[in-house]
Amino acid sequence: MNFDDTPQEAAFRAEAKAWIAANAPRQYEDELRKASLGRVALKGANILEVAKAWQKKKADAGWACLHWPKEYGGRGASPIERVIWQQEEGPFGRLSSMFIIGHGMCGPTMMAFAGEEQKRKYLPPLASGEKIWCQLFSEPAGGSDVAGLRTRAEKQGDEWVINGQKIWTSGAHYSDYGILLTRTDPDVAKHKGLTMFFLDMKSPGVEVRPIKQANGASDFNEVYFTNVRIPDSQRLGNVNDGWNVSLTTLMNERMSIGAGVATGFPELFDFCNSLMLEDGPAIENRAVRSKLANWAVKASGLKYTSMRAISALSRGERPGPENSIGKLVAGSMIQDVATYALDLQGAAGALSGPEDAEVAGKFQAMLLRAPGTRVEGGTDEIMRNIIAERVLGLPGDIRVDKDVPFNKIPTKGRA
Amino acid sequence: MNFDFSDEQKQMRDEARKFLSEQCPPKAVREVLDGKAPYDKALWKGLAEMGFLGVAIPEQFGGAGAGHLELCVIAEEMGRALAPVPFSSTVYLAAEAILIAGSDAQKQKWLPKIASGDAIGTLALFEGKGNPSPKAVKVTANGGVLNGIKKPVADGAIADFAVVAARTGSSGRESDISLFIVDLKAGGVEVKSLTNIDLTRGQAEFTFKDAKAEPLGATGEGWSVITQVLDRAAVLTAFEQVGGADRALEMGRDYALDRIAFGRPIGSFQAVKHMLADMYVSATLARSNCYYGAWALSTNAGELPEAAAAARISATQAFQHCAKNNIQVHGGMGFTWEFDCHMYYRRANAVALGLGSLSYWEDALIDRMRKKNAA
Numbered sequence: 150m151n152f153d154d155t156p157q158e159a160a161f162r163a164e165a166k167a168w169i170a171a172n173a174p175r176q177y178e179d180e181l182r183k184a185s186l187g188r189v190a191l192k193g194a195n196i197l198e199v200a201k202a203w204q205k206k207k208a209d210a211g212w213a214c215l216h217w218p219k220e221y222g223g224r225g226a227s228p229i230e231r232v233i234w235q236q237e238e239g240p241f242g243r244l245s246s247m248f249i250i251g252h253g254m255c256g257p258t259m260m261a262f263a264g265e266e267q268k269r270k271y272l273p274p275l276a277s278g279e280k281i282w283c284q285l286f287s288e289p290a291g292g293s294d295v296a297g298l299r300t301r302a303e304k305q306g307d308e309w310v311i312n313g314q315k316i317w318t319s320g321a322h323y324s325d326y327g328i329l330l331t332r333t334d335p336d337v338a339k340h341k342g343l344t345m346f347f348l349d350m351k352s353p354g355v356e357v358r359p360i361k362q363a364n365g366a367s368d369f370n371e372v373y374f375t376n377v378r379i380p381d382s383q384r385l386g387n388v389n390d391g392w393n394v395s396l397t398t399l400m401n402e403r404m405s406i407g408a409g410v411a412t413g414f415p416e417l418f419d420f421c422n423s424l425m426l427e428d429g430p431a432i433e434n435r436a437v438r439s440k441l442a443n444w445a446v447k448a449s450g451l452k453y454t455s456m457r458a459i460s461a462l463s464r465g466e467r468p469g470p471e472n473s474i475g476k477l478v479a480g481s482m483i484q485d486v487a488t489y490a491l492d493l494q495g496a497a498g499a500l501s502g503p504e505d506a507e508v509a510g511k512f513q514a515m516l517l518r519a520p521g522t523r524v525e526g527g528t529d530e531i532m533r534n535i536i537a538e539r540v541l542g543l544p545g546d547i548r549v550d551k552d553v554p555f556n557k558i559p560t561k562g563r564a
Numbered sequence: 565m566n567f568d569f570s571d572e573q574k575q576m577r578d579e580a581r582k583f584l585s586e587q588c589p590p591k592a593v594r595e596v597l598d599g600k601a602p603y604d605k606a607l608w609k610g611l612a613e614m615g616f617l618g619v620a621i622p623e624q625f626g627g628a629g630a631g632h633l634e635l636c637v638i639a640e641e642m643g644r645a646l647a648p649v650p651f652s653s654t655v656y657l658a659a660e661a662i663l664i665a666g667s668d669a670q671k672q673k674w675l676p677k678i679a680s681g682d683a684i685g686t687l688a689l690f691e692g693k694g695n696p697s698p699k700a701v702k703v704t705a706n707g708g709v710l711n712g713i714k715k716p717v718a719d720g721a722i723a724d725f726a727v728v729a730a731r732t733g734s735s736g737r738e739s740d741i742s743l744f745i746v747d748l749k750a751g752g753v754e755v756k757s758l759t760n761i762d763l764t765r766g767q768a769e770f771t772f773k774d775a776k777a778e779p780l781g782a783t784g785e786g787w788s789v790i791t792q793v794l795d796r797a798a799v800l801t802a803f804e805q806v807g808g809a810d811r812a813l814e815m816g817r818d819y820a821l822d823r824i825a826f827g828r829p830i831g832s833f834q835a836v837k838h839m840l841a842d843m844y845v846s847a848t849l850a851r852s853n854c855y856y857g858a859w860a861l862s863t864n865a866g867e868l869p870e871a872a873a874a875a876r877i878s879a880t881q882a883f884q885h886c887a888k889n890n891i892q893v894h895g896g897m898g899f900t901w902e903f904d905c906h907m908y909y910r911r912a913n914a915v916a917l918g919l920g921s922l923s924y925w926e927d928a929l930i931d932r933m934r935k936k937n938a939a
Contacts, residue, residue, distance in 0.1 A: 463566065546832065
């Protein structure tokens with residue numbers, strides 16, 4: 150049992166470290182380091198431009214999408230090398246947030262289902278950040294039950310005509326391309342009538358509208374499709390086999406490990422270390438200490454769970470679905486941590502202006518963002534289902550709509 | 565990075581599991597539960613023969629000289645099987661105290677007997693309610709004899725010797741406390757069995773009346789040794805707790821797969837699935853914290869105090885959580901004497917207290933994290 154790199158890993162780490170030291174945009178390091186929670190923004194610079202420039206620089210030197218094959222813009226690196234890169238890239242990795250969906254989900258789906266010519270055309274600019282991709286799956290009528298989606302694709306000659314609406318699309322407003330899951334046959338059971346495409350987001354009939362979230366920010370969009378035409382050559386997988394194609398996409402979403410999830414604990418610990426309560430320092434208060442200790446062991450438990458997964462990668466094993474505990478634990482923890490940080494301040498805890506709030510309003514922002522964290526990318530309940538079914542081997546839910554044609558499934562809860 | 569046990573260590577875990585599944589099935593645990601024996605003597609002998617009692621004891625003192633990582637994997641299996649033997653008292657507490665503070669002669673006298681299964685040892689620390697604290701130690705040591713009362717003492721009624729914390733000064737500081745070894749067969753100690761919630765592990769009260777005692781380590785350094793022993797024992801016990809938590813989770817999972825209600829396995833209901841998923845989450849977090857503790861223990865790292873507290877808290881929570889929800893998954897049958905669920909529930913709640921309760925370790929963790937932060 151040790152935390153040491155193998156000689157090969159150490160050599161790779163040294164190379165990555167040296168390149169990052171010589172090339173990273175150091176002028177933003179402090180701001181990026183502090184932006185540990187919520188949205189990353191830079192004062193006096195356009196984050197999108199800075200991010201694209203960093204990604205292009207990495208791609209030119211062979212440090213983009215490390216685990217992708219070289220011919221598609223990657224490095225052909227091993228999974229453990231990708232983790233080492235993430236560790237070394239540190240705060241600069243936060244500049245990759247707008248590429249995560251494209252690199253983590255769209256790219257692998259294209260790699261598995263697009264034609265060779267398409268792969269060579271579309272993947273390298275995706276890897277280098279010159280083109281940004283989004284994923285168009287969720288709909289108002291299909292969130293956790295994504296196969297309940299209703300956006301129609303109808304064949305007309307060599308083209309498909311798309312009509313419908315997507316929701317919760319991250320980055321649609323700055324994306325160049327998207328992968329799109331549609332319904333092509335409403336007369337069969339819901340999983341059996343779906344088809345996947347990729348499309349140019351600038352296509353006529355695509356309209357992107359930002360969603361104003363409960364916390365006031367807009368990280369996501371609604372995307373409307375009105376008679377949007379997609380050539381049949383941009384279909385991914387067979388007609389009506391879109392569900393299986395989407396499983397490839399979603400599987401990749403959950404493969405990303407080692408990045409570390411935000412729990413809010415380091416911030417809370419620092420805060421309690423400096424906070425004075427009526428009867429003395431918060432950190433010496435018995436109730437505070439008990440709360441902190443409970444969160445401390447969750448945070449360290451997550452950290453070492455991730456190290457166990459990295460060790461499995463290092464041995465050449467494939468980490469399993471047990472890694473879905475990260476998001477499940479961290480999501481509700483950050484909410485509880487933020488609630489408690491405000492509670493410790495009494496009435497003043499409600500103040501969220503940067504000039505009045507402790508730690509520049511970080512905990513208030515965390516509190517207001519946290520409900521979304523527990524929903525996006527698989528709700529807490531879906532994560533528990535995944536653990537129960539795929540790790541513990543419990544039976545799947547009994548699905549009352551399983552053998553019902555999609556257009557016969559009830560659409561309203563109460564008449 | 566290889567933040568995992570080696571193949572040899574995993575093999576040892578498999579051997580221990582196989583041995584315990586044969587020699588320590590629930591039926592054997594029930595012999596002790598039902599009061600037919602104070603502990604499983606045959607199992608104790610078997611553990612000695614397998615080399616498990618002395619796995620972390622150096623070869624020169626009759627042990628296998630393997631190490632603490634090997635002891636961790638065995639501890640996990642002991643917890644999983646609810647082994648009704650004085651393993652933790654003898655191996656994690658008494659042997660570790662002697663390894664840390666004993667003279668060569670003391671090591672020669674006791675460690676080979678521990679490894680061979682011929683001596684059961686324990687640590688006599690507590691004196692009534694409360695967590696480990698030098699202030700709570702009232703038993704006195706004067707002129708080579710001890711006087712006073714210790715309780716509860718784990719496995720005290722079956723122990724051959726005890727490491728005893730006693731007061732040798734009155735300055736109000738930690739340096740008032742020293743450690744002694746008392747041969748319990750040599751007279752001067754009244755031993756009384758005490759009933760406790762875990763019927764598979766005994767607790768006792770010791771009354772020392774001019775009991776002859778031999779110093780263990782230097783006078784005034786007892787509390788420092790106690791702290792080190794408790795940290796080591798915290799990691800090892802945490803492995804037992806993780807073993808118990810995993811077994812309770814498995815029992816719940818298996819029952820949820822087999823039990824039919826409302827025309828379907830109860831494991832297909834989300835209320836049950838999610839309960840089991842949460843049990844898996846706490847057991848996984850605890851296991852990962854334990855691995856860090858094992859690393860710190862085996863390398864004697866400066867991180868051990870913090871890692872031990874984290875492992876202890878996390879594993880205590882996980883075992884209690886899994887044991888109680890295992891009963892919930894089982895419904896009414898989980899509340900019968902006949903089903904094994906209550907044996908895990910009893911152990912989970914008793915072992916949560918033995919080295920100091922959660923609040924003690926929570927306090928310790930925050931103190932240690934602050935110290936690290938300040939450094």
